[in-house]
Amino acid sequence: MKVRELMDAEFPHSFLVSGKQRTLELQARSQEEMISWMQAFQAAIDQIEKRNETFKAAAQGPEGDIQEQELQSEELGLRAPQWVRDKMVTMCMRCQEPFNALTRRRHHCRACGYVVCARCSDYWAELKYDDNRPNRVCLHCYAFLTGNVLPEAKEDKRRGILEKGSSATPDQSLMCSFLQLIGDKWGKSGPRGWCVIPRDDPLVLYVYAAPQDMRAHTSIPLLGYQVTVGPQGDPRAFQLQQSGQLYTFKAETEELKGRWVKAMERAASGWSPSWPNDGDLSD
Ligand SMILES: [Zn+2]
Ligand SMILES: [Zn+2]
The missing domain is CATH 3.30.40.10 (Zinc/RING finger domain, C3HC4 (zinc finger))
Structure with a gap:
């Protein structure tokens, strides 16, 4: 489990607590309260993880993760679930x-x-x-x-390339945040999109209407794209372009823009993480 700030101007003092299966969004009354809540959550998570490690060591199975997943679905109906907002x-x-x-x-x-x-x-x-x-x-x-x-x-099954859960948690993505989608290119979607470069598909940018959507509205294979800053010297905007294709994004902060540009440049050059926790940009 992880705790991190939401960094979304529309929801000030908000933070996310994300586990394997879902993400909980919480809003505090002030920045100070948010920080003390985040610290309290982190302390509780650290404690649980420490305890889980002792369990795993005792079980001594390489399939520790699989067992954990099964236990979670066995819990269905045993306790009230956290409702997805x-x-x-x-x-x-x-x-x-x-x-x-x-x-x-x-x-x-x-x-x-x-x-x-x-x-x-x-x-x-x-x-x-x-x-x-x-x-x-x-x-x-x-x-x-x-x-x-x-x-x-x-049961209506229609599987497609866009059908990829939005990987809302930092463990599942190399980079994820809201970005403003600028220009006609985006059609009816926008003005904001939840943008994700998944860890298990590190050369593609998926854009979702909301963080827990199971299906993206746009996917852009990043290989070969050029990443440029701008337009018009806007310090938070950047663009992806390649042979007539042009996408414009705007991040909430310059720092976030910097991380996105770096992540997209890496993907455009064909870079993939060589082991699970390599190159984590989203923390
Ligand atoms: Zn259900
Ligand atoms: Zn349905």
Whole structure:
């Protein structure tokens, strides 16, 4: 788990606590309060991690991580999940259809906490943490909790190149933050995008409408692009260009712009991390 500042002018004094499965966004009343909360979270996380290490050493299995994942899905229904905030997604976290106010509204799965559409949450399962009362759950949790096979007609699979969870946590990305998307190039999307260079796909920039979206609206293979600062001497703006293609971005701070330019230049030259924690720019 990690704690870091959100660095988003729209949500001052906010910070993110991210684990393997989801990210929690918290807002304090002042910068000072935010810092003391972040320190308290970090201390708690350090303590838990220290304890987990002793567990792992005792288990002595190279598959330690896999065991951890399985335990997490076994926890479904045993305790109330952390709900993913509505604002963190623009599309159903199961079928990836975009939400809107009229025909596709947001619902929460009471088992995993994901934000899903009505069709993907039209299932009920008894949850232990709610005294085994039936609760609205998503199709995945329904299948997991009841062992029932899903009616196939309801599961609409459309896999594509943009279908890559947004890797909201720093461990999963070489670089991620909001960037302003400038110019007509971006069409209806924008003005801000959650931009990610994933650790497991380090030569591609994915742009999402929101940090927990399961599907990007744009992906740009960075290889061969030229990264330039500007336009018009704006110290926070920078551009990607290659044979007629031009994308303009603006970061929230100059420091952040510097890190993005460096990350994109590396990707444009074909650089990949040679081991998992190499070249971490996002901390
Ligand atoms: Zn759905
Ligand atoms: Zn669920």
